[in-house]
Amino acid sequence: xxxxxxxxxxxxxxxxxxxxxxxxxxxxxxxxxxxxxxxxxxxxxxxxxxxxxxxxxxxxxxxxxxxxxxxxxxxxxxxxxxxxxxxxxxxxxxxxxxxxxxxxxxxxxxxxxxxxxxxxxxxxxxxxxxxxxxxxxxxxxxxxxxxxxxxxxxxxxxxxxxxxxxxxxxxxxxxxxxxxxxxxxxxxxxxxxxxxxxxxxxxxxxxxxxxxxxxxxxxxxxxxxxxxxxxxxxxxxxxxxxxxxxxxxxxxxxxxxxxxxxxxxxxxxxxxxxxxxxxxxxxxxxxxxxxxxxxxxxxxxxxxxxxxxxxxxxxxxxxxxxxxxxxxxxxxxxxxxxxxxxxxxxxxxxxxxxxxxxxxxxxxxxxxxxxxxxxxxxxxxxxxxxxxxxxxxxxxxxxxxxxxxxxxxxxxxxxxxxxxxxxxxxx
Amino acid sequence: xxxxxxxxxxxxxxxxxxxxxxxxxxxxxxxxxxxxxxxxxxxxxxxxxxxxxxxxxxxxxxxxxxxxxxxxxxxxxxxxxxxxxxxxxxxxxxxxxxxxxxxxxxxxxxxxxxxxxxxxxxxxxxxxxxxxxxxxxxxxxxxxxxxxxxxxxxxxxxxxxxxxxxxxxxxxxxxxxxxxxxx
Amino acid sequence: xxxxxxxxxxxxxxxxxxxxxxxxxxxxxxxxxxxxxxxxxxxxxxxxxxxxxxxxxxxxxxxxxxxxxxxxxxxxxxxxxxxxxxxxxxxxxxxxxxxxxxxxxxxxxxxxxxxxxxxxxxxxxxxxxxxxxxxxxxxxxxxxxxxxxxxxxxxxxxxxxxxxxxxxxxxxxxxxxxxxxxxxxxxxxxxxxxxxxxxxxxxxxxxxxxxxxxxxxxxxxxxxxxxxxxxxxxxxxxxxxxxxxxxxxxxxxxxxxxxxxxxxxxxxxxxxxxxxxxxxxxxxxxxxx
Numbered sequence: 001x002x003x004x005x006x007x008x009x010x011x012x013x014x015x016x017x018x019x020x021x022x023x024x025x026x027x028x029x030x031x032x033x034x035x036x037x038x039x040x041x042x043x044x045x046x047x048x049x050x051x052x053x054x055x056x057x058x059x060x061x062x063x064x065x066x067x068x069x070x071x072x073x074x075x076x077x078x079x080x081x082x083x084x085x086x087x088x089x090x091x092x093x094x095x096x097x098x099x100x101x102x103x104x105x106x107x108x109x110x111x112x113x114x115x116x117x118x119x120x121x122x123x124x125x126x127x128x129x130x131x132x133x134x135x136x137x138x139x140x141x142x143x144x145x146x147x148x149x150x151x152x153x154x155x156x157x158x159x160x161x162x163x164x165x166x167x168x169x170x171x172x173x174x175x176x177x178x179x180x181x182x183x184x185x186x187x188x189x190x191x192x193x194x195x196x197x198x199x200x201x202x203x204x205x206x207x208x209x210x211x212x213x214x215x216x217x218x219x220x221x222x223x224x225x226x227x228x229x230x231x232x233x234x235x236x237x238x239x240x241x242x243x244x245x246x247x248x249x250x251x252x253x254x255x256x257x258x259x260x261x262x263x264x265x266x267x268x269x270x271x272x273x274x275x276x277x278x279x280x281x282x283x284x285x286x287x288x289x290x291x292x293x294x295x296x297x298x299x300x301x302x303x304x305x306x307x308x309x310x311x312x313x314x315x316x317x318x319x320x321x322x323x324x325x326x327x328x329x330x331x332x333x334x335x336x337x338x339x340x341x342x343x344x345x346x347x348x349x350x351x352x353x354x355x356x357x358x359x360x361x362x363x364x365x366x367x368x369x370x371x372x373x374x375x376x377x378x379x380x381x382x383x384x385x386x387x388x389x390x391x392x393x394x395x396x397x398x399x400x401x402x403x404x405x406x407x408x409x410x411x412x413x414x415x416x417x418x419x420x421x422x423x424x425x426x427x
Numbered sequence: 428x429x430x431x432x433x434x435x436x437x438x439x440x441x442x443x444x445x446x447x448x449x450x451x452x453x454x455x456x457x458x459x460x461x462x463x464x465x466x467x468x469x470x471x472x473x474x475x476x477x478x479x480x481x482x483x484x485x486x487x488x489x490x491x492x493x494x495x496x497x498x499x500x501x502x503x504x505x506x507x508x509x510x511x512x513x514x515x516x517x518x519x520x521x522x523x524x525x526x527x528x529x530x531x532x533x534x535x536x537x538x539x540x541x542x543x544x545x546x547x548x549x550x551x552x553x554x555x556x557x558x559x560x561x562x563x564x565x566x567x568x569x570x571x572x573x574x575x576x577x578x579x580x581x582x583x584x585x586x587x588x589x590x591x592x593x594x595x596x597x598x599x600x601x602x603x604x605x606x607x608x609x610x
Numbered sequence: 611x612x613x614x615x616x617x618x619x620x621x622x623x624x625x626x627x628x629x630x631x632x633x634x635x636x637x638x639x640x641x642x643x644x645x646x647x648x649x650x651x652x653x654x655x656x657x658x659x660x661x662x663x664x665x666x667x668x669x670x671x672x673x674x675x676x677x678x679x680x681x682x683x684x685x686x687x688x689x690x691x692x693x694x695x696x697x698x699x700x701x702x703x704x705x706x707x708x709x710x711x712x713x714x715x716x717x718x719x720x721x722x723x724x725x726x727x728x729x730x731x732x733x734x735x736x737x738x739x740x741x742x743x744x745x746x747x748x749x750x751x752x753x754x755x756x757x758x759x760x761x762x763x764x765x766x767x768x769x770x771x772x773x774x775x776x777x778x779x780x781x782x783x784x785x786x787x788x789x790x791x792x793x794x795x796x797x798x799x800x801x802x803x804x805x806x807x808x809x810x811x812x813x814x815x816x817x818x819x820x821x822x823x824x825x826x827x828x829x830x831x832x833x834x835x836x837x838x839x840x841x842x843x844x845x846x847x848x849x850x851x852x853x854x855x856x857x858x859x860x861x862x863x864x865x866x867x868x869x870x871x872x873x874x875x876x877x878x879x880x881x882x883x884x885x886x887x888x889x890x891x892x893x894x895x896x897x898x899x
Contacts, residue, residue, distance in 0.1 A: 067471070077679065080679050080752065084859075087472075088463035089467060090862075094863075240888045245889070247881060248885045251878045258871060264773060264775060265863070266755060267769070271755060271777075274752045275756045355763070445887055449881055452873075452877040452880050459873070472687070473681070479725060
């Protein structure tokens with residue numbers, strides 16, 4: 001995808017620097033001249049939005065640490081100190097706590113976009129797996145961050161999640177003790193979670209660099225799933241085309257983000273986390289943050305302790321194997337009549353699991369959770385099977401064709417348009 | 428989309444104006460983001476409130492003694508000077524001092540025996556010696572900073588060494604003959 | 611162990627003493643939705659209400675409950691009850707605050723200062739329990755945010771758009787006025803238990819706190835209080851005060867929020883047209899799709 005560099009140093013200094021550290025060339029090649037398929041829709045702005053959210057979380061987080069005290073007896077009050085006394089502390093704290101939720105909103109859109117358009121398929125397998133790694137790191141970071149205010153949900157969330165490891169045979173108990181640094185969740189646990197919560201975002205940042213590198217090496221997927229054939233006709237330069245579109249997408253996203261921060265700052269949190277941590281009593285209804293709910297439902301669906309943990313882990317890890325599970329040669333679900341229905345069923349299943357994760361683990365909810373868990377994994381089996389016999393719709397010849405074709409007529413005329421489109425493109 | 432019916436110049440102007448307005452709005456937004464990030468660095472409301480004035484009782488300080496106390500996290504020396512120390516401070520020719528100030532201007536009238544100064548060397552912030560009986564008081568019967576050898580006299584004025592200024596006098600007033608309020 | 615953990619531990623024990631099982635929680639009576647001056651995107655506190663609420667808090671609640679995250683100076687900061695700085699200094703001085711140790715190593719009492727936190731009514735949890743029949747009166751600093759009830763689907767989705775988020779205050783106001791004496795038939799109360807319609811499980815260790823005429827409100831020019839001195843009014847006023855106590859920067863948040871939203875709207879609009887302009891031409895000068 002990436003041809004040779006089109007960067008031409010203009011000034012003497014640029015030439016001097018370019019011979020020593022070609023950083024301007026790197027920036028130019030990856031953020032200015034980098035060719036972007038011209039038919040990307042707004043779902044493709046979520047990569048940029050996620051980059052923005054990562055930076056926003058790091059910036060607000062670093063600032064919050066200037067006022068936060070990681071100690072079991074002081075953490076709760078230090079967060080309240082931020083909310084009450086620090087200049088704009090309430091804003092920074094609400095930005096950070098709601099930012100975590102918005103980060104997950106964006107990452108789920110990003111993941112489902114990849115699922116729909118088959119962005120995991122060759123040659124993007126490594127790009128996709130790096131994405132799964134980022135997702136895992138995000139989950140770990142968010143979980144440990146939620147522990148830091150040391151409220152009731154913090155404490156009991158930490159207790160429940162760390163106890164998952166006790167399901168492992170032989171070494172389980174030892175691992176849990178080592179996670180805690182004691183015999184229960186306590187101050188040492190808070191301290192190490194704080195340390196790791198500060199570290200992991202920078203690891204995420206590192207993997208994001210690899211993710212973007214892999215992306216720029218293989219090039220972006222696009223709504224047709226047809227690879228770029230002619231850079232001149234199929235693509236536009238990243239700047240200004242993708243830049244301005246991404247920024248517009250980001251501002252729209254910020255609008256939603258700001259709405260929650262300023263008008264509903266506690267909507268996505270739990271009231272119980274405004275009660276200081278208390279090892280003597282568990283809240284009546286303990287649930288994780290909304291973005292973990294589908295996985296939490298899978299965990300609870302399996303009646304066996306180890307089985308539940310394995311199922312939950314598998315639900316995430318299975319994503320990494322998608323490039324080889326999906327047997328279809330066609331990337332975009334737009335051209336897969338059965339695959340598309342499967343995809344939308346999968347979306348419904350995930351939302352259903354999320355809802356079940358928030359319900360108490362009793363009666364019909366448990367049965368429903370089991371059915372939905374089976375359906376969740378069923379999606380991957382179905383993708384494998386359906387790909388073997390599904391008859392896809394006709395693909396456009398090229399990205400340029402699909403763009404110009406969609407203007408001029410129905411999908412059936414696409415192949416015929418391939419030649420007719422030539423003069424139009426020069427317009 | 429528009430088929431180049433506009434003349435090129437109006438199109439350019441409109442485009443330029445739009446770009447300019449968008450860029451300006453973006454700059455305003457970035458600027459607004461900086462406000463909370465920077466102002467959180469300022470002292471928070473509790474730190475400010477805790478820096479309210481404090482009352483100090485001078486009666487327990489015997490002649491020739493000094494006490495240390497903190498106000499707003501800053502060290503303050505309160506010294507009950509002897510007659511000899513006051514005379515020394517007042518007999519020097521002010522014009523020869525590195526930071527010329529009269530002793531009278533550094534104490535409250537009628538309470539000449541009490542000297543109240545910040546206990547932080549004006550060179551690089553070390554705490555000068557001279558409050559305890561066995562301390563090195565420097566060559567001028569005041570304070571001596573052990574870090575880089577600044578000598579302060581019995582009025583807290585710099586006499587020799589790298590420090591550029593006299594020990595500053597904090598804001599205070601006598602509420603009674605033996606009580607001051609700092610702040 | 612710190613004061614916080616004591617407070618929380620004690621609160622836990624209080625809850626544990628009550629039959630708060632899933633079934634009991636299921637019996638919850640949903641509190642009525644009241645109208646509050648601070649709700650919605652333009653919500654603001656009613657200063658007079660906050661001042662009255664503080665009076666109720668000080669004369670009734672504070673005899674058992676602490677609110678240790680609050681400081682006297684908060685009562686004069688913008689966006690709150692906005693007492694004058696002079697009033698606050700005088701008010702703080704009416705409290706004796708434990709300080710020290712002094713040069714002799716003794717703890718001593720001194721008049722309060724605006725920077726001091728609200729004093730706790732009890733020196734420690736054990737004392738509080740001993741004085742309250744074994745139950746621990748929880749700290750009220752963030753109680754308005756720490757109490758809620760399930761909205762359920764689809765209400766919680768609508769709440770995003772209606773901005774309804776006053777579950778906490780609605781519950782508190784309902785709880786304060788939700789006592790039934792004698793309790794409904796079939797309910798037997800142990801000593802130190804009271805029946806409250808809105809408490810999950812209905813059994814509460816706090817006796818009915820508010821009664822008509824209990825707190826004297828400031829009089830208007832005609833010698834009459836501006837609002838009725840009734841239990842319902844006290845409950846609303848003290849609840850409003852507790853909402854402010856839990857979220858003292860609520861007004862600034864909503865005010866700045868409006869500015870931010872307007873800015874994003876304008877900036878987003880400009881970006882939209884800029885984007886359209888950019889995409890109207892392809893790099894080779896051809897018209898886009």
